[in-house]
Amino acid sequence: xxxxxxxxxxxxxxxxxxxxxxxxxxxxxxxxxxxxxxxxxxxxxxxxxxxxxxxxxxxxxxxxxxxxxxxxxxxxxxxxxxxxxxxxxxxxxxxxxxxxxxxxxxxxxxxxxxxxxxxxxxxxxxxxxxxxxxxxxxxxxxxxxxxxxxxxxxxxxxxxxxxxxxxxxxxxxxxxxxxxxxxxxxxxxxxxxxxxxxxxxxxxxxxxxxxxxxxxxxxxxxxxxxxxxxxxxxxxxxxxxxxxxxxxxxxxxxxxxxxxxxxxxxxxxxxxxxxxxxxxxxxxxxxxxxxxxxxxxxxxxxxxxxxxxxxxxxxxxxxxxxxxxxxxxxxxxxxxxx
Amino acid sequence: xxxxxxxxxxxxxxxxxxxxxxxxxxxxxxxxxxxxxxxxxxxxxxxxxxxxxxxxxxxxxxxxxxxxxxxxxxxxxxxxxxxxxxxxxxxxxxxxxxxxxxxxxxxxxxxxxxxxxxxxxxxxxxxxxxxxxxxxxxxxxxxxxxxxxxxxxxxxxxxxxxxxxxxxxxxxxxxxxxxxxxxxxxxxxxxxxxxxxxxxxxxxxxxxxxxxxxxxxxxxxxxxxxxxxxxxxxxxxxxxxxxxxxxxxxxxxxxxxxxxxxxxxxxxxxxxxxxxxxxxxxxxxxxxxxxxxxxxxxxxxxxxxxxxxxxxxxxxxxxxxxxxxxxxxxxxxxxxxx
Numbered sequence: 001x002x003x004x005x006x007x008x009x010x011x012x013x014x015x016x017x018x019x020x021x022x023x024x025x026x027x028x029x030x031x032x033x034x035x036x037x038x039x040x041x042x043x044x045x046x047x048x049x050x051x052x053x054x055x056x057x058x059x060x061x062x063x064x065x066x067x068x069x070x071x072x073x074x075x076x077x078x079x080x081x082x083x084x085x086x087x088x089x090x091x092x093x094x095x096x097x098x099x100x101x102x103x104x105x106x107x108x109x110x111x112x113x114x115x116x117x118x119x120x121x122x123x124x125x126x127x128x129x130x131x132x133x134x135x136x137x138x139x140x141x142x143x144x145x146x147x148x149x150x151x152x153x154x155x156x157x158x159x160x161x162x163x164x165x166x167x168x169x170x171x172x173x174x175x176x177x178x179x180x181x182x183x184x185x186x187x188x189x190x191x192x193x194x195x196x197x198x199x200x201x202x203x204x205x206x207x208x209x210x211x212x213x214x215x216x217x218x219x220x221x222x223x224x225x226x227x228x229x230x231x232x233x234x235x236x237x238x239x240x241x242x243x244x245x246x247x248x249x250x251x252x253x254x255x256x257x258x259x260x261x262x263x264x265x266x267x268x269x270x271x272x273x274x275x276x277x278x279x280x281x282x283x284x285x286x287x288x289x290x291x292x293x294x295x296x297x298x299x300x301x302x303x304x305x306x307x308x309x310x311x312x313x314x315x316x317x318x319x320x321x322x323x324x325x326x327x328x329x330x331x332x333x334x335x336x337x338x
Numbered sequence: 339x340x341x342x343x344x345x346x347x348x349x350x351x352x353x354x355x356x357x358x359x360x361x362x363x364x365x366x367x368x369x370x371x372x373x374x375x376x377x378x379x380x381x382x383x384x385x386x387x388x389x390x391x392x393x394x395x396x397x398x399x400x401x402x403x404x405x406x407x408x409x410x411x412x413x414x415x416x417x418x419x420x421x422x423x424x425x426x427x428x429x430x431x432x433x434x435x436x437x438x439x440x441x442x443x444x445x446x447x448x449x450x451x452x453x454x455x456x457x458x459x460x461x462x463x464x465x466x467x468x469x470x471x472x473x474x475x476x477x478x479x480x481x482x483x484x485x486x487x488x489x490x491x492x493x494x495x496x497x498x499x500x501x502x503x504x505x506x507x508x509x510x511x512x513x514x515x516x517x518x519x520x521x522x523x524x525x526x527x528x529x530x531x532x533x534x535x536x537x538x539x540x541x542x543x544x545x546x547x548x549x550x551x552x553x554x555x556x557x558x559x560x561x562x563x564x565x566x567x568x569x570x571x572x573x574x575x576x577x578x579x580x581x582x583x584x585x586x587x588x589x590x591x592x593x594x595x596x597x598x599x600x601x602x603x604x605x606x607x608x609x610x611x612x613x614x615x616x617x618x619x620x621x622x623x624x625x626x627x628x629x630x631x632x633x634x635x636x637x638x639x640x641x642x643x644x645x646x647x648x649x650x651x652x653x654x655x656x657x658x659x660x661x662x663x664x665x666x667x668x669x670x671x672x673x674x675x676x
Contacts, residue, residue, distance in 0.1 A: 061609055228605065237595070247608050257575070262600035267566065270585050270616030271399055277615075278608030 004028045006314050008072045008100035013058040017259050024318045032105040040083035042104045047335035048075035048128045049321045071099040077124035093118040095127045100317050112282050129332035130306040133281050138166035139291040140284040145246045145277050146222040153177045158226030160187040162332035167224045173298050183327050209234040229261025236265035245276035307331025313338045342366045344652050346410045346438035351396040355597050362656045370443040378421035380442045386413035386466045387659045387671035409437040415462035431456040433465045438655050450620050467670035468644040471619050475587055476504035477629040478622040483584045483615050484560040491515045496564030498525040500670035505562045511636050521665050547572040567599025574603035583614035645669025651676045
């Protein structure tokens with residue numbers, strides 16, 4: 001029997017910030033066309049769940065929105081199962097924008113650049129988290145945009161999320177006093193006791209702006225913000241002179257600006273002579289090796305943790321994405337295909 | 339008869355963003371104490387009206403708020419009429435934070451740094467506008483924070499205001515396509531026909547966000563924002579890749595953050611890999627000569643205009659400040675003392 005290609009099809013656009021399961025329809029199709037010269041066939045093993053997927057559902061970003069009736073766009077990791085491409089052979093592990101489906105045909109590039117072929121010994125799970133766009137967002141956002149220097153206090157919002165948990169650990173491992181903001185006492189305990197952050201603020205337990213002020217009476221030097229809105233304001237209200245506010249790509253996951261949570265403390269950027277800057281990780285992916293080189297010893301020594309939150313099975317994909325926006329994940333949300 | 343010292347006393351703090359005339363009380367006091375060694379007496383000839391004065395009325399900024407019952411803080415320009423200070427002699431012209439009063443005693447420094455003694459031939463009126471903090475805010479904000487390069491489109495909000503009108507002209511004189519935002523057809527005509535801007539947007543005549551989009555289909559490279567809120571959002575919604583948003587000190591004139599007009603298009607800083615940065619002009623005043631050197635030839639050639647809007651007489655001060663926030667001034671608002 002010919003294998004089929006299960007796909008999650010985008011069949012409706014969100015009316016507001018929320019994603020609903022009914023926006024996706026499961027379909028079984030024949031396999032993609034036979035590979036031609038210069039192409040290869042990937043069998044997906046893992047789906048990555050990323051905030052940017054919300055934006056892709058209806059917004060013009062650095063990519064056009066996913067067309068209705070098409071496979072939902074997603075970063076995935078898989079195995080090359082057939083190839084007529086000189087750079088890829090059967091058994092190679094790859095990550096790329098292959099979408100929420102079992103199989104995809106690729107010519108070695110996706111809409112954002114070259115497909116990544118994993119170095120020997122690297123697992124797909126790591127390539128979709130610490131050593132993929134998530135970890136690179138944390139690394140280059142913190143060090144290239146935030147540029148912490150000795151003595152700095154680093155604040156990270158969404159600190160239990162995929163990018164935040166890496167950014168916060170990198171700040172701490174670089175010797176900076178590091179404070180995470182997360183939702184719930186359990187997450188906060190985890191951040192401090194398991195991951196070694198200096199402090200954690202439970203934004204559900206009180207006013208985060210006041211909590212930041214209490215912990216940072218001299219202000220925050222680097223704020224790595226993954227959330228926007230009130231969380232961003234909580235940092236903006238407590239900037240140290242010369243502060244840098246890193247707007248992480250995670251923020252861009254909302255789509256409709258009219259629905260975007262507002263901020264009002266931006267004039268503090270003037271009073272504190274501070275800078276707020278955004279970036280897209282895709283501009284830095286050519287420098288992945290640099291980040292991997294710096295992070296690997298910490299990982300090998302057990303000082304850097306790469307938490308992943310795994311949902312099981314193809315059918316779990318929509319709920320896993322929804323879970324992300326409900327803040328239920330700890331670390332990177334992945335889906336393992338059955 | 340002994341001369342008296344007229345003073346405008348701050349007697350009530352604003353309840354919201356608006357300034358009311360009744361917040362100031364006119365008082366006549368004896369002259370300040372006799373000058374001691376190392377001091378001099380200034381007779382004010384001009385008051386400067388600045389947005390920062392609104393913040394000084396109730397907010398902690400880079401200075402504590404003005405105490406109730408004290409003379410309203412203001413930059414002023416005057417003449418030394420008595421001196422026991424080695425650096426200042428009778429007849430010297432000076433600018434500094436001497437406040438809304440006829441006379442002030444100084445030791446050569448004010449709360450923000452050294453008092454400025456004017457070079458021979460410079461008029462007080464220029465020293466309080468183009469060659470003072472207003473012009474320096476425009477110059478260093480544009481060139482040090484905005485950093486326009488060849489081919490850039492520069493957008494300036496509050497373009498008919500004191501700082502905006504200088505920033506916009508400097509952008510144009512540096513060869514950049516320059517678009518101003520101002521309120522009213524008259525101001526817009528003036529900006530284009532008299533001051534040579536490429537385009538002007540009347541924010542009262544339509545949706546400024548759409549107007550910016552229509553004029554800048556490829557986006558704005560440098561946005562010099564003096565206003566915040568909706569005007570800031572109009573620029574943030576239309577950024578070019580790599581854009582720089584300059585938050586001018588004028589913005590800081592609001593005081594109460596809870597009253598601050600919100601913004602919601604900040605995630606565009608991510609999608610456009612853009613930077614939004616604030617600054618305080620006081621950090622650059624030691625480099626005033628550099629700006630004067632660059633601006634003077636343009637001024638002498640009649641290419642750079644230094645528009646000032648003059649209110650006549652000591653009694654006009656509160657209304658002149660209120661006028662500023664109503665957007666009625668063209669260029670720098672000054673008060674000439676009788």
